[in-house]
Amino acid sequence: IGIFMWVSSTEASWQDFRKPCIAVVDAKTPTTRIIRAVSVVLLPFLVGFLGYNSMKPSTDEPIELRTVHPAPPASTKVHGKTFVLQTASNPYRVDDSGKYSDKVQNDYKDGNPWDEKAPQFLQYVREGGQIFFQNCHFCHGDNLNGRGMFAFAFNPIPANFTDAGTIAQLQETFVFWRVSKGGIGLPREGFPWASVMPPWEQHLTIDEIWKVILFEYWHTGYYPRTWD
Structure with a gap:
């Protein structure tokens, strides 16, 4: 004006x-x-x-926060057996005498699990690796970095185990619970978890789940957290 x-x-x-x-x-x-x-x-x-x-309306996906480490239950039941997460342990994390040891992984960190004369611990690692490559590497990748052949069909992509923010931050029993129950078994109050991992208890035995977890820690070089 x-x-x-x-x-x-x-x-x-x-x-x-x-x-x-x-x-x-x-x-x-x-x-x-x-x-x-x-x-x-x-x-x-x-x-x-x-x-x-x-x-105009956006066609982009809405931002969705993902809780990487949801609160676990006190116990979980797999194949009819109850595991108390705070007291259970991986039965295959054992030394040469067959006793549980949280130091045995460090003793064999440079060992060869595929050596015919490998000690018992590394034999368990080898068996876990075979299970991993038969079932898990399609999503989590050959190097356990979450870049498997099917990884980018999902949003978010599968967990990168080589990242220090994943299994390195978790107790082994927590990982056992997550692998056993998959995305569908996560607590309802925390949805959406944005996880499409199947409940592996429907496909693997208890022993196979423990062994594949053992392999994941050995392969990445990380050690499971303790409850102490």
Whole structure:
């Protein structure tokens, strides 16, 4: 309004203001024809496009927070056997005498599980590796980095076990619960978990689940957390 009042304050200034506007509307020269086309056609189209683009519904997936480590239950039942997560342990994490040891993995971290004369612990690791590559590597990848051949069919992609924020942060019994129950077995109050992992208790025995977990820790070089 202020600009309009200023340009119309005198007859001379008003005529100077009107002259280019009338010239564009009359479009008697090539230049004014181009300006009129831009003003009448392209400019309204651009304004309309920007307005539509800012208001149209988005087809992008909504942001969904994922809880990586949901709260576990006190106990879990697999194949009719109850495991108390705080007191259970991997029966295959044992030393040469057959006793449970949280240091045995470090003793054989550079060992070869496929050596025919491998100690018992590494034989269990080998068996777990065979189970992993028969069932798990399709999603979690050959290197356990969550980049398997089917990984990118899911959003989010499967867990990357080589990431220090996954199994390295978990107790072994927690991983046993997660593997056994899969995504469908997670607590209802925490949905959505965005996990499509099947309940492996329907496909593997208890021993096979423990062995594949043993292999995952040995292969990544991480050690399960303790409850202490």
